Amino acid sequence: MDIKRNYYEDIELFKSNTILVWSILFLIFLGILPWLIQKYHLLGMSIYIVNLITIHAIVAIGLNILVGYTGQISMGHAGFFALGAFTTVILILRWSFPLWVALPIAGFVSSAFGFILGLPALRLKGPYLAIATLGFGMTITTIIKHMEFFGGRMGLQAPRLYLFGTPMKDIHYYYVIMIIAVLMTIGAVKLIKTRVGRAFIAIRDSDIAAEAMGVNLTYYKTLAFAVSAFYTGIAGGLYAFILGFINPESFHLIMSITFLAMVVIGGLGSIMGSIAGAALMTFLDIKLQAIQDIPAIGPALVTFSQKYMSISGISNVAVIVYGLIMILIVLFEPLGIFGFWIRTKRYWKTWPF
């Protein structure tokens, strides 16, 4: 039954035993995933790509709290991502903090900047806010570029991390990242269901009405930015370590836009959608060019592209397909991948009617 009798029932994480069982099964699946990947290389995946997807999922969840739930926009999340990455690396490199201390600090540094960026958001809306946040993202990377302390434009090499005396490999990072991601996902789900999340949603639906109901706009809007930046900062810190080398140039505008696209493709106002969006976009971005290895079709596409588009070959096709998938999803399912999920679920619930 879907009837809620009180508030605590509504905010419960597992609404039924079915969901609980499925969640546990899913966690077990995540636990053995690296082993499956190493054995079968499904879809040409590697643990590194799964790590990248998971990190992007954390960012997408954070950004969705801001964009999907609070109705604000940010085109500067690459800036927070960079802040998280550089803070973590510098704390570990210069003052040899352990990762589990450096990472939360990086998250809070990032969220402090999120709070500052949240202040203009009180007065700016829509496209104006987009421009302001865009400026923020570019400023952060420019500042980092010009300070020797951050390694200048050349960037920084992330120190090697050790686990019980052995250097950490992708598989170790996988478990670290996955545990953090699972915790942060649960945190986001809880946040949205409780008082704070309801205030966010009220602001999204109508900020004037929300204020009339007693939601403190100043507090909750800046809080949304701070929480979102916190998620992104943590993800940035992890990103630095799976990459091994960070450089301000890599945190560019396109990255911010890709994050936003992940949220929109996945589904605005959906945690699950954020994860799905991050997974799909990251996977396609890296793996789409593998179509050139498909027998017969691949070489044909390469020739076609070289003849009618430009000399760079398969990349043209990959970029077009990538764009096409995005357009088709937004066109036919404005709720994104989450919308597909809802529809499939409804279809099976009422099947065969």
Place this chain on the structure above:
Amino acid sequence: MVKKNLSLIGLLMATVFIIAVPASAQKVQGVTDTEILIGQWGPQTGPAAPWGAVARGTDLLVKIINEEGGIHGRKFKYFLRDDSYQPAKTKAIAKEFVEQIGVFAVVGGVGVATGMTARDYLMENKIPWCGPVTGVYEWITPIQKYLFAIYPLYDDEAFNLTGYLDEKLGYKKIAMFYQNDDYGKQGVMGVERYLLKKKINLVAKVSAEVTDRDLSTHALKLKNSGAEAVIMWTMPTHAALILAETAKIGFKPQWATSSTLSDSALMMQITKGLWVGMINSFFGELPDSNHPLMVKYREWHKKLAPQERWGVFYYAGIIFSEPFFEGVRRAGKNLTPETWISAMETLKNWQGIGPPISYSKPNHPMDRQGGKHVFYGKVKPDGNIQRLTDWIQITK
């Protein structure tokens, strides 16, 4: 019936055995009796796409070698991947090369930040890497056993270019125009190092931000300094902008620049002819050179890849992979990373169409810096280059 089945099973087992034997004999990753797998990343899309030509140039050399029958009976299978100049993608590609495709070696690779995400990973997995396409110290310090650098160092290049202007051409009032980033600063470092040694003052040191689009004050500063020669260390866009601005205010010094701007056909186009008279250093033979290898490559280029422009970036893909293939040739039939490295260490002033290449056992960073020479040329009014010098050693 039973007999027939038995013989069938026997045949099957024999087949399995025959198939299984070479598979178990193959121990070296990416090398079989008939094939050698190699890979390269390069930006085919995105802002750095023009540099993607390098990776396609390597493809041409691979095709030429395969057409000529391969090396020691083995042909090359070349995997080109687009990283769009994004480090996260470069690392994914490096992992794909090592863990899924199982390449023997990586060649070339444009970009410092992109390559740096892959460097330690490749080295830990003992994958040979030959010729990253940038002239920075990162590739040789700390010294890596499996990494062979080729590109002449920017720092030494700037040092010697200043020396050439001062000693050979007699310019005493030298100014510097550079972009305010790591690349530009390496140029400044070399120029200042030379001038300090000779106790000459740099008459002006003008920097531009990468995002600057109005360079009129920069041009004025250079003019007011009274410089006779100006060295520029910038990307193509800024080179075009500063030449346009100085021409506008009637300031015509002797310009000189690095090998990264040595594609004179391209530069003539974007500077609308102001590139004439530029003194340039070069890391490879000129596009219209009569060098026998260049003649041969140009013929193959017409046959195999006529759609490509025969520009410096394109045949740089040949320059930065030639030594790799020479190493494979010298390593002989028994090709392993170790035999390849020993073979590479026998290269002494070996030359293809790039600078003379020498390596030795890794004791000092310079033992893994293959290219230590450039030559100078001057741009003629028709856009072709008049060669001024032979190969000059810039790194001692």
